[in-house]
Amino acid sequence: MTRRCSGCHARFWTPGQRVPELLATRTTLRLGGPADELVECRTEEDVVAAVSGADATGRPSLVLGGGSNLVVTDQGFPGLVVEVATTGVHVESDLCGGAFVTVAAGESWDELVVRGVTEGWVGAEALSGIPGRVGATPIQNVGAYGQEVAETIARVRVWDRDAAQLRTLFPGDCRFAYRTSRFKEEPGRHVVLSVTFQFRLGTLGAPVRYAELADALGVSLGERAPSVEVREAVLALRGRKGMVLDADDHDTWSAGSFFTNPVLEAAAVPHGAPGWPQPDGRVKTSAAWLIERSGFGKGHGLDRGAGRVALSTKHTLALTNRGGATTAELLSLAAEVRDGVRDRFGVTLVNEPVLVGCSL
């Protein structure tokens, strides 16, 4: 029997009753065993009550957004999964300060981008087509095509589980860096309740900083193009790489890029590999280049065994579920690729998605 709290819409079950909720139904990889219990929280109060209630009793809990950056073990999660499904967007806009947009953590990220492009909020247009919810964007400082959320985040409201209190964190507190942040460094400590962005106003997007996007738009690096066109160009580029969710396309049954681009001392960058200098003097290189040159081409894995896991046929960085796969199979493919790159180049790739109950 399912009980629903009238005020909070959270789902509860009678004590002792196990209602397994397959996490495979909640992840874009479509992988993951059952959770002991799952509550869908539609208000901040419910999110805090669920998490702090679990903390008070020492029960393990997992905060879930859209499940697009999660690899969950086949054994599932032995505790409470708290799905953040809060809604609400509050806008304060003026010509001087731009648009201050405070967004509930459960809102869809891409719907926010669409609204931004429509209403003339500048700074997120290149982040079009990224799945998941707003509350997860600060966790790994979501980024693509030369933009990242750290550039427009003004503050993040969190429930700090260590201190058991609400806190407001400003960018200086968040330690944002390439695909990471304080939230990722201190896993599970902060539950993001809302994110406030400060966007400049205008119809032109931010200066284009990614060569492939600049080419697609027919502008030079550093030039600007209408936000609407930037969004269209990004969606087209992403689509060709299987990076826009499509239930009918197994190349998109993924967690996006499985490995981050390694940031290395300049001398350690393999000969011929692309390199992007970083502010700290190191150089970021391309994980996809390393993977391909290590013998793992697009579609690697399709012709092996049951072919249930494989590199995407459109993009070597995405590990995909071709249907009926297990997390163990996916991790085995990931380990094969990581070890192959390490043997060939001496570079150890690091997984981008969060691993729950499993390791690589």
Ligand SMILES: Cc1cc2nc3c(=O)[nH]c(=O)nc-3n(C[C@H](O)[C@H](O)[C@H](O)COP(=O)(O)OP(=O)(O)OC[C@H]3O[C@@H](n4cnc5c(N)ncnc54)[C@H](O)[C@@H]3O)c2cc1C
């Ligand atoms: C096809 C595809 C393309 C992608 N492209 C990109 C890309 O271009 N750039 C990029 O950066 N990422 C990309 N991703 C990864 C992913 O979409 C992002 O990381 C996204 O922000 C994850 O959001 P989510 O709501 O799905 O988070 P989930 O997968 O549900 O959770 C991810 C992590 O964040 C935590 N978390 C979620 N919500 C909260 C919260 N409210 N408070 C605290 N912790 C929370 C979870 O506990 C977990 O540790 C892609 C994924 C896919 C499937």
